[in-house]
Amino acid sequence: MNLLLRNATYIDWKTLDFSKKNILVRPDDDNIQLLPRDDDGIVYPDTEVIDCNGRLVTKSFAVGHHHAYSALARGMGSPKKTPRNFHEILQYVWWTLDKKLDPELIEMSALVTAMECARNGSTFVIDHHASPFAVKGSLEIIARAFEKVGLSHLLCYETSDRDEKVIAGEGLEETETWLQNHQGLVGLHASFTVSDDTLGRAVALMHKFNSGIHIHVAEDKYDQEQCMSGHGRRVVERLSEAGILGSAKSILVHCLHLDERERELIRNSPAWVAENCESNLNNQVGNFNGAGLGENIMLGTDGMHSDMLQSLKAAFFAGQGHDTISYDSAYRRFRNVHRYLDENGFKGDGDNNLVVLSYNSPTPVTKENFIAHLLFGISSRHITDVISGGRLILRKRKIITVDEREILKESRKQAERLWHMINHL
Ligand SMILES: [Zn+2]
Numbered sequence: 001m002n003l004l005l006r007n008a009t010y011i012d013w014k015t016l017d018f019s020k021k022n023i024l025v026r027p028d029d030d031n032i033q034l035l036p037r038d039d040d041g042i043v044y045p046d047t048e049v050i051d052c053n054g055r056l057v058t059k060s061f062a063v064g065h066h067h068a069y070s071a072l073a074r075g076m077g078s079p080k081k082t083p084r085n086f087h088e089i090l091q092y093v094w095w096t097l098d099k100k101l102d103p104e105l106i107e108m109s110a111l112v113t114a115m116e117c118a119r120n121g122s123t124f125v126i127d128h129h130a131s132p133f134a135v136k137g138s139l140e141i142i143a144r145a146f147e148k149v150g151l152s153h154l155l156c157y158e159t160s161d162r163d164e165k166v167i168a169g170e171g172l173e174e175t176e177t178w179l180q181n182h183q184g185l186v187g188l189h190a191s192f193t194v195s196d197d198t199l200g201r202a203v204a205l206m207h208k209f210n211s212g213i214h215i216h217v218a219e220d221k222y223d224q225e226q227c228m229s230g231h232g233r234r235v236v237e238r239l240s241e242a243g244i245l246g247s248a249k250s251i252l253v254h255c256l257h258l259d260e261r262e263r264e265l266i267r268n269s270p271a272w273v274a275e276n277c278e279s280n281l282n283n284q285v286g287n288f289n290g291a292g293l294g295e296n297i298m299l300g301t302d303g304m305h306s307d308m309l310q311s312l313k314a315a316f317f318a319g320q321g322h323d324t325i326s327y328d329s330a331y332r333r334f335r336n337v338h339r340y341l342d343e344n345g346f347k348g349d350g351d352n353n354l355v356v357l358s359y360n361s362p363t364p365v366t367k368e369n370f371i372a373h374l375l376f377g378i379s380s381r382h383i384t385d386v387i388s389g390g391r392l393i394l395r396k397r398k399i400i401t402v403d404e405r406e407i408l409k410e411s412r413k414q415a416e417r418l419w420h421m422i423n424h425l
Pocket of ligand 1: 128
C-alpha cells in the first residue's frame with residue numbers, strides 16, 4: 001500500500017530546505033513524490049493517508065557502527081574481576097559474553113536492537129557481529145530479525161584469532177557464504193586480534209566480492225603497542241599495506257590513537273571512519289578528534305544504544321575541547337552514513353525512508369537554525385512515525401511490524417539465561 005503524508009513540513013536532509021508538501025511514498029520505490037499541499041482532496045487509490053499537519057518530515061537515520069550482539073548486556077552485573085584497562089574490559093565482559101551467544105540469543109539481541117532502532121528513527125544499520133561459538137548462519141539470523149522489524153542492513157562477522165584457529169576460519173566462511181548472496185562487509189575485530197594470515201584471507205575476500213573491511217582501529221593505545229611489537233609498524237600502516245584503505249567500502253572504527261602519518265594515510269584514501277564517542281568515554285580510552293582525517297567520518301553507537309540523535313549530540317558536546325567540530329560538521333557526520341551507502345551502491349537507504357516528528361518548538365524552526373534544534377531540542381521522543389523502504393514500521397509511536405511487548409517479555413528471560421551462563425548477576 002502507498003502512503004500519503006498529507007500537509008507535512010518536509011525538510012530536505014541535504015539542503016535543509018523547508019517546504020510544505022504532501023509526500024507520496026511507495027513501497028520498494030526509492031524515490032518519493034513531493035506534491036502540492038493544496039491538492040483539492042485528490043483521492044489516491046490504495047493509499048493510506050497520514051495527517052502530518054504541524055509535523056516535520058525528513059529522511060530517517062542510519063547507524064554507522066553497531067553491535068546488535070551486545071543488546072542483552074544492559075543492566076548485567078559486573079564481572080567478578082574488575083577490569084583495569086580496555087583489554088581487560090574486552091576479556092572480562094565482551095569476550096565472555098559473545099562466547100555464550102547461541103542462535104536464540106543472537107535472534108533476540110537482533111530483534112530488540114531493531115525495535116530500538118525503529119523507535120529512534122533509524123531504518124538502516126551497519127552491524128559488526130561476534131558469536132564465536134555460533135558463527136555459522138549467524139548473519140542470516142540477524143538479517144531475518146532486522147527485516148522482520150523492517151530495517152535494512154549491512155552486516156559482517158567480526159573474524160579474529162582471539163579464539164581457536166578453527167573459529168577464525170568459520171568467521172571467514174560465514175563471511176563468504178553471506179557475501180555470495182547479500183550486500184555486506186568483511187568484518188575483522190581489530191589489528192591486535194588478527195594474525196597476518198587471517199588478515200590476508202580477509203583482504204582476499206574483500207577483493208573477491210568487491211567489498212570493504214569493517215574493523216576497530218586504534219580504539220586504545222594497546223592496539224598500537226601490539227602492532228608495533230608484533231608487526232614493527234603502526235595499525236593504519238599495517239592495514240594500509242594490506243590494501244584495506246583502498247576500498248571506499250572499508251570502515252575504520254574509532255581511530256583514536258593515530259599519529260600524523262596515519263591520519264594522512266586515511267585522509268588520502270577513500271576509506272571511512274566511524275566515530276563512537278560515548279563508547280570511548282565509557283571505556284576511558286581517549287577522545288575522538290577528526291582533525292586531519294578528511295571528510296569521510298560518520299557516526300555509530302558501538303552497541304551502546306540505537307539512538308542516532310543521541311550520537312549526534314554526544315559527538316558535538318564531547319567534541320568541544322577535544323575535536324574540531326561545528327554545527328555543520330556535526331550534522332555532516334550524522335548524515336554521512338547515507339553518502340557512504342549511496343556512493344558504494346548499497347541498497348535500502350533511498351528517499352523512501354522517512355521520519356515524522358511532532359516537535360512543538362518554543363522558538364521558530366527554520367532552515368538556518370534546524371541543526372541547532374537537532375542539537376538542543378529535537379530528540380527521539382519527538383518521533384511519531386517511521387517509514388522504512390516505503391513501509392510504515394512505527395505508527396503513532398507504536399511498532400507495527402512485530403509484537404513489541406511479547407518480544408521484550410521473551411528477551412528479559414533470554415537476558416537472564418545469558419547472565420547466568422556468564423555468572424554476571
Ligand atoms: Zn565496535
